[in-house]
Amino acid sequence: MAEKMEDLNLPQSAVLKIIKEAIPSNASIGKDVKAALAKAASIFILYLTSQSTQTMQAAKRKTITSQDIYDALEELEFGHFVEPLKNCLKEQQEGKAKKTADKTKLKTADQPENEEEEMEDEEEADEGEEKDS
Template identity: 40%
Template sequence: MVERIEDLNLPNAVIARLIKEALPDGANVSKEARAAIARAASVFTIFVTSSSTALAHKQNHKTITAKDIMQTLTELDFESFVPSLSQDLEVYRKVVKDKKDSKASKKDASGAADVSASGSGATEEAL
């Protein structure tokens, strides 16, 4: 599973970026404070994941879904997180869908160009 408990911590670079984005310009956070925030975020993530796993297992699901996370947050009295998390999830889903649609349309356009190019070449050879 995990060799060291520190392996469960979130990446320091990600934590530093989140802290920087959350604070006003010019605000400083000590190295110890960043480490404490990183540890707290990791513990919270593990706690919510563990609770969501138990909920999914109770419902005979093998996979944790976003719905399980939202329900777990509500049951753990973190319901104030749910609206903003739901909104962020919808934005994420839209971005993923747009990327998928963009790739599919590029592939279709590329395939159509290949077919028309090969079709005109075959006609010339037949003449």
């Protein structure tokens, strides 16, 4: 656990980015608001984690799962966040899967499709070297 409560604060830049997405473009916020929202978000995370831990321990597990988070949100009367959170996590997982698939496609595109093609490429390279000599 963190030694000081200040160690648990979220980065101000991340909090500011979230705030800017939530307010109109012509609105501004005070420095104290950034700090207050960062602290509130940290406390909410601790609160939700604590409740999730209780759910996890009741199930005799050592790992908090996303279902524990959903259950904790319901228990803490934040059930209206469950579906948007599930959708967000689904989009994130789909994005990761797409990136992985794209990386795999790039790797396979750089490699010859079969050994015969690779051997032909090597033979052509050898012939080219012989002609240069």
